[in-house]
Amino acid sequence: MLEFAGFLPILLLVGLAAIQLGLVGYAANQAGSGARAAARAASQGDSGEAAGAAAMDGGLTSSIGVSQGGATTTATVEVQVPTLLPFVDTDWSVTKEATMPNDDDAADAADAD
Structure with missing residues (x-):
């Protein structure tokens, strides 16, 4: 019983570290989804920032940037990783980037303006 009581804090720490690693993966997944949605929407002439934010969990702190250049649109999403461990910085x-080709109709409409 005494050995288990001494080992329990280490076991709990390993379990919390595994959950924290899962949160890092979750943040990376959400950043990738937001970047793809933002790039897709912006390449079709819609608001990329709104589409990227809608594709991610609303509880995450994120920043979305969209840039258009030539025939492609690139979206960059940075998501803050939620922390579970109290002593961790x-x-x-996590930053993810996605590039999509511009829609021909959206490009023609922009050229007409």
Whole structure:
């Protein structure tokens, strides 16, 4: 019983570290989804920032940037990783980028303006 009581804090720490690693993966997945949605919407002439934010979990802190150049649109999304462990630095973030070809109709409409 005494050995288990001594090992329990280590076991809990390993379990919390595994959950924290899962949160990093979750943040990376959400950043990738937001970047793809933002790039897709912006390449079709819609608001990329709104589409990227709608594609991600609303509880995550994120920033979305969209840039158009030539025949492609690139969206960059940075998501703050939620932290579970109290002694871990909270400045972790994950950045994902997605590039989509511009829609010909959207490009023609922009050229007409």
